[in-house]
Amino acid sequence: MTMAIKRGVSLYSYQNETFQGKMDLEDCIRTSAELGANGIEIIGEQTFWGWPEVGVEDEAIENWHSLIQKYDCTPVSHDFMLDYKRYKGRMMPHDEQVASVKRDIDFGARLGMKFIRALVSIDPQVLVDAAPYAEEKDIKILVEVHAPLHFDHPWIVRHAEAYEKSGSDALGFLPDMGMFLHAFPPVWKEKFLRMGVRQDIADYIEKAYEDRVLSEYVILNVREMGGEGPAIGMAETMRHNAAFEPKRMLDYMPRIHNIHGKFYQMNEDYVEPSIPYDEIVSVLKQGGYDGYICSEYEGNRWVEDAMEPDSVEQVRRQQVMLARLLGETETPALKTAA
Amino acid sequence: MTMAIKRGVSLYSYQNETFQGKMDLEDCIRTSAELGANGIEIIGEQTFWGWPEVGVEDEAIENWHSLIQKYDCTPVSHDFMLDYKRYKGRMMPHDEQVASVKRDIDFGARLGMKFIRALVSIDPQVLVDAAPYAEEKDIKILVEVHAPLHFDHPWIVRHAEAYEKSGSDALGFLPDMGMFLHAFPPVWKEKFLRMGVRQDIADYIEKAYEDRVLSEYVILNVREMGGEGPAIGMAETMRHNAAFEPKRMLDYMPRIHNIHGKFYQMNEDYVEPSIPYDEIVSVLKQGGYDGYICSEYEGNRWVEDAMEPDSVEQVRRQQVMLARLLGETETPALKTAA
């Protein structure tokens, strides 16, 4: 069976380094390619200065294509934002939102992308109205299903119903694996401890998460334990994250075309302690998924107050894990010194 | 096909009248029986004074059985509470919780019930440990799946896993139809308006609910509209209610043995404007459900500040709707003047 599921990286994963100018676009693409992760996903407004308000020169686009070719990579997705709160105090009108999506379709096409990623809070009708244009440009618009939302949340069901009704194949989903958070991430707990949360409270929240206790109970109990400020904040993360089941992707598989391999930390044993990637990959295989899983490292914000994050090493570890789960024979490795 | 699904009433529905002594136990049973709703469910601590702290005399139990017989009814469920916060400042120990559940199993058995209903916040291990005793007494313990929880919530999944692992058939689920709240209940909106919520804010929340907008966005938008106090309270109802899908019951049907026909209002056209009972009944039929649907009127708390609730008329209307949806030929009616 040809290896259907392919590996990729969202350059979002290197944000700590690119933010500080420690890595440029070529470093990002080369590093990913060396790891055998040839699918390249970007946050358009991160990787290309000027987009969308100022615009992007052709020169920058040509540089992108030359790097893609040089490292034999494949453009996968332009993750766009659609700031419908651009105007203070009033919502961006519907038609203007649709026009904005069309500009991002054009930008995705200029970059050779297959997909553009819409954020989940977008009104489904905006995407339905932009779908014919996407079809013209041979691009699919994928709504990112991201915690606290999940495939059985009414908002996502509403999107799914709108897509079926539209009859367009240019509308789909991009699930973010952070939706399947099966344990309280250790890097989260450690940061909250550094922020002054009492050890017994932090231990209680971690255990309550493991026991799947409803967030509202945890918040009350933390208050009764004398928790304030960051302790309440730590408990409130449970309003925005939960251990939903990977197999719920199966009902939606025909419209799932890309996967965000969200992770907060990869330990030395190549395990993400809070997200069940073994279960995730087996569900994707079972569903016949044949797209990319793009690493999406988001641990930097949880450790940067205490240490300089090493995004490349974290991505390397996840790619080693993914290769193993996908049954690849070779172990991803960096050619040059990290 | 014999009519598998049967109609019943939780006497919880008459709480406005029984609280004020306007109806006694016989009135409740007779009214339900006249409507053809012969399944009788109770909140043990509502219907029987003394339970559990003081205890209940045999005489009260005999009166119950004589009324059940007199009106040809069937005891369905004793909904118990298990106050694990009985001791101020410390949690009731695990073994004591198990012992407490056993006492409620005995009470359910004394009343001839098939089921006892556990509240969803109970630790699943408590129920697993009580299951053998329940089997001895030929009683099933049913956890009520109640908004904001739903069949894909990790807490419910954890219960389901514990039941499968226990191998006991005495553990199951009792879904409350309030979980499938597909529109913002008009009686809720009217009460919040009476509490001083601005009309434009109340209209926005009702529309946002219809659009399935995530609660956190609605709460922010209401604040930005200048909403305070009751307006924030109205928006926060969306943290505890959502329009989950009735068909998600199908995966759990083998362990579903009773249904709470929760409703907030029945209009004159015999429709509950916020809960899709047509969809619900068709899913139950599809799943081969053959238990009771027990009316659970909870609208009194939403109208009692403005008018005296008429629980009997509300229950009558729901029973007419249920009979119609179940394909019964006769229309439920009260023999005596309401």
Place this chain on the structure above:
Amino acid sequence: MMDNKMIVEGSLENYEDGCAVKGVKFLGRLPYYRGLGLSMVEDIQVAIDGQQVPREDVRFQVRGKTYTLDEMETVYDDRWNFGEKATIIALKDGGFGEGTHTVEFGVRMRVSYLPFVPTTKDTKELALAA
């Protein structure tokens, strides 16, 4: 729920010890769809004509038994039943005077399955039964 049915109309009387007026009493019901063990009735707040009655001057009486609020905290063998009219006593030497009084009555309940500890209140103008 049942907020406006907590205070029983027309139930305000002087509370006498022998023939000395030691306060007032009225009938009150628990605003909840079931009864509750007394250890979980965390507080009963009474104010007469806007004057908050100190916690130690409030008494709760059912079926011939009288409790202080602190005593109730560890009562595990009695309960305030569904719809049961308990006698709520507000002690004050000499009572609160004749005529009509504004009675504020609040109950805070520790309900295990609720992610908050609610206090429900009722306020009524009650004429002191002669």
Place this chain on the structure above:
Amino acid sequence: MMDNKMIVEGSLENYEDGCAVKGVKFLGRLPYYRGLGLSMVEDIQVAIDGQQVPREDVRFQVRGKTYTLDEMETVYDDRWNFGEKATIIALKDGGFGEGTHTVEFGVRMRVSYLPFVPTTKDTKELALAA
């Protein structure tokens, strides 16, 4: 995120108009994983040695263009790019004096998809470049 990388080390200088010191300036980055259109940068808060600089005395400068905070509210054709070092100017006739200063720098962003409007802050001790 990027809280501790908002203020660029060693970037504090006097802000001069001709040869008169009119305040201080330093380089600041937007604490966000993408750039943001200027109309959505709701506030830039600067305090020097604990002294809050009034909103109307703060300037934002990128690629040769200088904006007041109020002007930014309706700028739809420019943005603060990802990792871009903007020049943040705090006006004060005569400046803030020599030596090392405590610089507090906060940015409030209106991010469409967030159910709150975050303010992220960084505080650093910066020596005034001679």
